Amino acid sequence: MRDKQIEDLKDYKYGFSTDIENFKAPKGLNEDVIKFISNIKKEPKWLLEWRLKAFERLKVLKEPDWQKPKYPKIDYQDLYYYSAPKSFKDKPKSLDELDPKLLETYQKLGIPLNEQKRLNGIAVDAVFDSVSVATTFKETLTKQGIIFCSISEAVQKHPELVKKYLGTVIPLTDHFFATLNSAVFTDGSFVYIPPGVRCPMELSTYFRINASDTGQFERTLIIADKGSYVSYLEGCTAPMRDENQLHAANVELIALDDAEIKYSTVQNWYPGDKDGKGGIYNFVTKRGLCKGKNSKISWTQVETGSAITWKYPSCILKGDNSIGEFYSIAITNNHQKADTGTKMIHLGKNTKSKIISKGISAGFSDMTYRGLVDISPKATNSNNFTQCDSLLMGNKCGAHTVPYIKNKNSDSNIAHEATTSKISEEQLHYCQQRGLNPEEAVGLIVNGFCKEVLQQLPMEFAVEAQKLVGISLEGSVG
Amino acid sequence: MEEQLKIDFEKKLKDFSYSDQEKKFKETNFKEFLKNGFPNRKLENWKFSDLNQIIKNNIGELTFYNDYKKENQIDKIELISELEHNKIIIVDGKIEKIDFKFEDKDKIDVLVEQSEETIKENINSLINLNNAFSNKFCKIIIKKNYSLKKPLIIYHSTNKNTQSKNTNSRIDFKLEENACLRLIDIFKDNSEKNFLNIYYNFELDKSSILKNYKIDKAINNNVKYSYNNVKQEANSISETFILSSGSKFFKNEINCDLQGQHSSAFVNGIFDLDDENHHEIKSNINHLVENTKSYQLVKSVLEKKSKAVYQGKIFVSSEAQKTDGYQLSNAILLSENSEFNAKPELEIYADDVKCSHGSSSGSLDENSIFYLMSRGLNYKEAKKLLINGFLLDVIEKITDEEIKNLIKDLLGVKQ
Numbered sequence A: 001m002r003d004k005q006i007e008d009l010k011d012y013k014y015g016f017s018t019d020i021e022n023f024k025a026p027k028g029l030n031e032d033v034i035k036f037i038s039n040i041k042k043e044p045k046w047l048l049e050w051r052l053k054a055f056e057r058l059k060v061l062k063e064p065d066w067q068k069p070k071y072p073k074i075d076y077q078d079l080y081y082y083s084a085p086k087s088f089k090d091k092p093k094s095l096d097e098l099d100p101k102l103l104e105t106y107q108k109l110g111i112p113l114n115e116q117k118r119l120n121g122i123a124v125d126a127v128f129d130s131v132s133v134a135t136t137f138k139e140t141l142t143k144q145g146i147i148f149c150s151i152s153e154a155v156q157k158h159p160e161l162v163k164k165y166l167g168t169v170i171p172l173t174d175h176f177f178a179t180l181n182s183a184v185f186t187d188g189s190f191v192y193i194p195p196g197v198r199c200p201m202e203l204s205t206y207f208r209i210n211a212s213d214t215g216q217f218e219r220t221l222i223i224a225d226k227g228s229y230v231s232y233l234e235g236c237t238a239p240m241r242d243e244n245q246l247h248a249a250n251v252e253l254i255a256l257d258d259a260e261i262k263y264s265t266v267q268n269w270y271p272g273d274k275d276g277k278g279g280i281y282n283f284v285t286k287r288g289l290c291k292g293k294n295s296k297i298s299w300t301q302v303e304t305g306s307a308i309t310w311k312y313p314s315c316i317l318k319g320d321n322s323i324g325e326f327y328s329i330a331i332t333n334n335h336q337k338a339d340t341g342t343k344m345i346h347l348g349k350n351t352k353s354k355i356i357s358k359g360i361s362a363g364f365s366d367m368t369y370r371g372l373v374d375i376s377p378k379a380t381n382s383n384n385f386t387q388c389d390s391l392l393m394g395n396k397c398g399a400h401t402v403p404y405i406k407n408k409n410s411d412s413n414i415a416h417e418a419t420t421s422k423i424s425e426e427q428l429h430y431c432q433q434r435g436l437n438p439e440e441a442v443g444l445i446v447n448g449f450c451k452e453v454l455q456q457l458p459m460e461f462a463v464e465a466q467k468l469v470g471i472s473l474e475g476s477v478g
Numbered sequence B: 001m002e003e004q005l006k007i008d009f010e011k012k013l014k015d016f017s018y019s020d021q022e023k024k025f026k027e028t029n030f031k032e033f034l035k036n037g038f039p040n041r042k043l044e045n046w047k048f049s050d051l052n053q054i055i056k057n058n059i060g061e062l063t064f065y066n067d068y069k070k071e072n073q074i075d076k077i078e079l080i081s082e083l084e085h086n087k088i089i090i091v092d093g094k095i096e097k098i099d100f101k102f103e104d105k106d107k108i109d110v111l112v113e114q115s116e117e118t119i120k121e122n123i124n125s126l127i128n129l130n131n132a133f134s135n136k137f138c139k140i141i142i143k144k145n146y147s148l149k150k151p152l153i154i155y156h157s158t159n160k161n162t163q164s165k166n167t168n169s170r171i172d173f174k175l176e177e178n179a180c181l182r183l184i185d186i187f188k189d190n191s192e193k194n195f196l197n198i199y200y201n202f203e204l205d206k207s208s209i210l211k212n213y214k215i216d217k218a219i220n221n222n223v224k225y226s227y228n229n230v231k232q233e234a235n236s237i238s239e240t241f242i243l244s245s246g247s248k249f250f251k252n253e254i255n256c257d258l259q260g261q262h263s264s265a266f267v268n269g270i271f272d273l274d275d276e277n278h279h280e281i282k283s284n285i286n287h288l289v290e291n292t293k294s295y296q297l298v299k300s301v302l303e304k305k306s307k308a309v310y311q312g313k314i315f316v317s318s319e320a321q322k323t324d325g326y327q328l329s330n331a332i333l334l335s336e337n338s339e340f341n342a343k344p345e346l347e348i349y350a351d352d353v354k355c356s357h358g359s360s361s362g363s364l365d366e367n368s369i370f371y372l373m374s375r376g377l378n379y380k381e382a383k384k385l386l387i388n389g390f391l392l393d394v395i396e397k398i399t400d401e402e403i404k405n406l407i408k409d410l411l412g413v414k415q
Helices: A002-011 A031-040 A045-060 A100-109 A113-119 A138-143 A151-157 A159-165 A176-184 A425-433 A438-454 A459-472 B002-015 B020-036 B051-058 B125-133 B366-374 B379-395 B401-411
Strands: A022-024 A083-085 A123-128 A131-135 A147-150 A189-193 A203-208 A219-224 A229-237 A245-247 A250-255 A260-268 A280-290 A296-303 A308-311 A314-317 A323-332 A337-340 A343-346 A352-362 A366-375 A383-393 A398-407 A413-422 B086-091 B094-099 B108-112 B138-142 B152-157 B166-175 B180-188 B195-204 B209-216 B223-232 B237-244 B249-258 B264-273 B278-287 B293-302 B307-316 B324-333 B339-348 B354-362
Touching (some): A031 A045, A045 A176, A151 A189, A159 A219, A176 A250, A176 A280, A219 A260, A250 A260, A250 A296, A280 A323, A296 A337, A296 A438, A314 A323, A314 A352, A323 A337, A323 A459, A343 A352, A352 A366, A352 A398, A352 A438, A366 A413, A383 A398, A383 A438, A383 B339, A398 A413, A398 B354, A413 B339, A425 A438, A438 A459, B002 B020, B020 B125, B125 B166, B125 B195, B125 B223, B166 B180, B166 B209, B195 B209, B223 B237, B237 B249, B237 B401, B249 B264, B264 B278, B264 B307, B264 B379, B278 B293, B307 B354, B339 B354
Parallel strands (some): A123 A203, A189 A219, A229 A260, A245 A280, A250 A280, A280 A308, A308 A337, A323 A352, A337 A366, A366 A398, B086 B152, B152 B180, B166 B195, B180 B209, B209 B237, B223 B249, B237 B264, B249 B278, B264 B293
Antiparallel strands (some): A022 A083, A123 A131, A147 A189, A398 B339, A413 B354, B086 B094
8 A cells, every 4th residue: 555655656756845844924814924024035115015005905806716627715824925944044145055955855856056057057046935045147147237036136136126117017906816926925036137138048947836835926027128138947846745735926027129038938846646636726927018119028838737727928019019929838637727828918009929829638637728819909900820729638638729809900910720639540550650659659749739839948948848748648548 | 777677577477367387487587687687798608798788878778568468560560572481570579470371281380388387497697588578488390301391581570669678589499300490580670779689499309400590681779689599409400690780789699509419500690790880699509419510600891880799619528529610700890990809619528529710800901902903993892892702601601592592682792
């Protein structure tokens, strides 16, 4: 019996947790907890007030319930809203000062900070639970005037930037989970690219949820000033837990005139076991604002983890000639559920958007593409192209497409296509005839199906993502 | 409005002698409607068309009592002369005339239905309203192997002095094995600012064929809602065509349950809208068993401040392998202020299926206009020619030649 349990645990490669004693805020959601978080982070008064305002608003908001995947009611008073490794009370100055146990965790995850720093040339801002562990490659970036740090640090060092942009894309009065985040967010990344600077490397954050019962409330703010460019990577793995863990992050992107932001995500959080027990609730609000003329925001996501994924990375195309893109692969297996898609809101003239979504569902899972394309009366000469394809494996799973298309401008064009199908017997036969086993054959075909999106990922991610696609579908054939 | 509803409902119960069963049925439906009221945009299905608001803006206060004892004048209604047909005439929700003069009387049964004891399906609040206020509804049964010689035209009309009124009508149809019915709905409005609520139930037995053509062409200021509930057995075919054009507001809802193998459903529609008209087609095609097929095509041409909405849903249950579902909507926006909203939805639980949808909207192709104008047409002619061609696609899908020609005449479309 015990052997079997261990065997089951092995299924999830990253299912372990480090036993660093956690430093937690008292359980529950109230003004005191918010004050506690604000106090411990030594935040200025305006931010505390901002948080409390969000909390006031939260009291009247109701949890949305229109989504396809339903989940048991979350008791928001039974969660910890702040937890940080205790040995972290005084922040380390360099990597050497880090808790060895913490470093070990990253080793197991395959992100050796020191190694990665040298080999990949990626600046890694690793988040362990809710506090930034270390921010690397700062010097190279500082030289160019790029600010890449945790948001708490940015609040201290660059309050004018944070104050100017925080909450401008996702306002306090937004939906329930976004407002919850505004009230209790703990940490996250802050990026500012000064005018005319092309960020020399891919910025990356690895998330990792630890400590049971802790909802993680990340807040990311990326600002690309006039004529700048940045590519940001986000990737995550979480340890195995029985209780469902809530993750409600907010990500805000702002692109000014001629700026471009590319945001890529590979999400591989714990999806729960084969019977659908446990797993992360991934309720994230991601929104980008193309504020300036000729700006561009591009979202790429590979969603393979989480028990429930519920997110719509969106673009508000406000500046004239701005461009929004969304590339997505979502894979659900076993009892996973996903309700994901995008919103493209065309406000400026000559704005363009493109949506490519590939959904694959297997086992008992359920997948929904939900998207909005809204062309306002003033957005003359705008264009949208949407393609969403779904692949079903087995007749116990579901694949749904729910696009909302609103065209209020006669000079604009919208085209939408969607198909649902399965892997054809001929394709499988062809691959197997050439010596692949069924699982490999499916992997190959699925990778081909997703190719359009995988191509959009930066090199380092593309390899990882391709592997993930294969791993996620293990056991779904035959 | 609630006050008015209660007064009118009480008056209705008092004036008509209903059996206990009917009374109970009407009361439950009435309560259900009071609870939910007219649908508004908070409901997913009504997101693009807030009926509550539309009624407020276009009609104001509605009254609900209709005196069904009173005879309505029907000789003033202009009938279709191009086509020999059977007819049913409905005025203010009351069936005034049923005339199957071209048919074999033994093959068609017309029953005045008792109300059901309970609400079988709680579809939406408008159906509750219909059940609560409609006159006795009738059920038409087409007997086994009988195919109607001439089409049946249902005229929906209002009395000259009927205003700010809600009228409700309901007809149930049963097509027995191998029966065939061609049904045309035509709207003849004699007054304005009314809310017409029409509810049809269709039961299609094995191998039966239903063709329903809804023609809303005459310009009028009424608000209309029509719900078709179609249940299909094996090998049956249903074809629905909607020409949505004349009314201020019109929402056509089609619910089709494909519950027998090799049954198929076709829904085709044209929105030809002008002024501030706001029309919607909502389809729900439920593939419940193996080997079923559905096809939907909706095209829109939108002028001035008009608004068209198409919500098409294909549902495939996990048993419904080998389903073939297709859905396409195209819209041409001719004015800066026109608006097209679409929500083509797929909900699929079976893997061996072929389902796809497409939707596009945009302006007239300038290149095509240029091409035609370089060959001597003026702008207006070129535009008309292109739109005709665009709409002809849908009209050509009509399988009945006689009716196809009638609709072509009505639209002024030439081959």
